[in-house]
Each structure stands twice: as C-alpha cells, then as structure tokens.
Amino acid sequence: MKGVVFTFMADHFTEQFGVPFWNEVLDTAGEDGVYTSGAYYPDEEVFTLLHAVSSIKKVCPAALLKDLGDYLFPQFIKLYPHFIQGQNDFLDFLEGVETVIHSEVRKLHPAVQLPRITYDRIAKNELHMHYHSERRLCSLAEGLIDSAARAFSNSYQLSHKECMHKGDDQCTFRITTSE
C-alpha cells in the first residue's frame, strides 16, 4: 500500500487522540511507524494498525476507516487541487475518479495497487459506483465519497447497497443528488 495512506493515517490519529495515543498504537501493533509517502508498505500493516486503534478505542474498524476517508479527501485536494478545479458536478467528479485520478496515479506510480471502480450512471442525479478490491476497504471509500460531497457542498444520499463484507462480490454505492 502506498505510503501516503500511512502518513495521513498517523496524522489523523495523532491530531485526533494525541502523540502518546499513536505511540501506544504502534507499540500494540509492533510497528516502528516510520512512513514516507513515496514508499510502499505491506497491506497487512494498515490492518494491524487499524485493529490496534480499534481495540484501544473500542470502535469498530469500519467506523475508523470511514473517519479516515473523511480526513483523507481534503488532504488529497490540498496536494492535488487540479483534480477538483473546474468541476461543478459531484457525480461527474465521482465518475472521473477511475479514468482521471486513478489513471494519473497509475501513470506516475506503476507499482501502485488501486481499487477498480466501475460505474452505472443511472440518471443525471443518480450514480452507482462498484468498488472492487481484495483489501475490502469500502468504508474508506465511503468516507472519501462523503467528504467529497461536502467539498462540492452537495446535498446527496449515499447507500451501501451491496457489500463484500456481507458476502457480495463487490461493494455498490448508490449516490443520488438533489437537483
């Protein structure tokens, strides 16, 4: 997994719960916590850290991931403002995540592993996003979508129709905006 997820995860939990907390998480997880955005780290490490936070704070990993996704979106936009500039329609933006954003990331970082996202644009104000990833980090995606909607100051409804955690082959998010 790309280091940027780890550096922001550390920032997020440190800002939220303080430096001693993050130290405790690293001790519990048995990780050194030395991360830099350009590097790659084992996927398991994300889950080890997440479970450590979860067991200390008694919050389920899915809720923690959603919060993390919420935190990540504005950070990504600070780093890459051009992805959002000139975009007016929230659903158009979401539809471009795979073709515009993910393809740019793959271009610059050929070793990166990203979720595959496919779409059904049901209507101008309704989009179904299908999330496919062996990491099954759909809650992170949900937080990102939620946070993106706020950036577009769009009133919208999101439902997580199918979920890999409930035995489905993929996760499906149904997003509708009020026109």
Place this chain on the structure above:
Amino acid sequence: MSDVIHIPRALEREKQARLHAEKLLEDKSRELYERNRKLRKYNQALKRK
C-alpha cells in the same frame, strides 16, 4: 531539561522537511515519466525511418 519546550517547533520543522522531500520526489517522478514518454516517441519515430 527546559529543552523540552522547544521540541514541538523542531518536530514541526522536521515534518515540513519530510513533506518537502516527498513533494520533490513526486515532481521528479512526473518529470521522469514525461521524459520517458518523449524518448519512447522519438524512438518509435526513428524506427519508422
């Protein structure tokens, strides 16, 4: 021991330095990608001649 009060500022400095280095790496990766792309294009053009 009064040094302790200076640590947050030093920490912030180190963090900013890391972020700067990360940005530098990313900019250089982009440059490298663009140069590679151009070289591949020239190479193909040469092969066609």
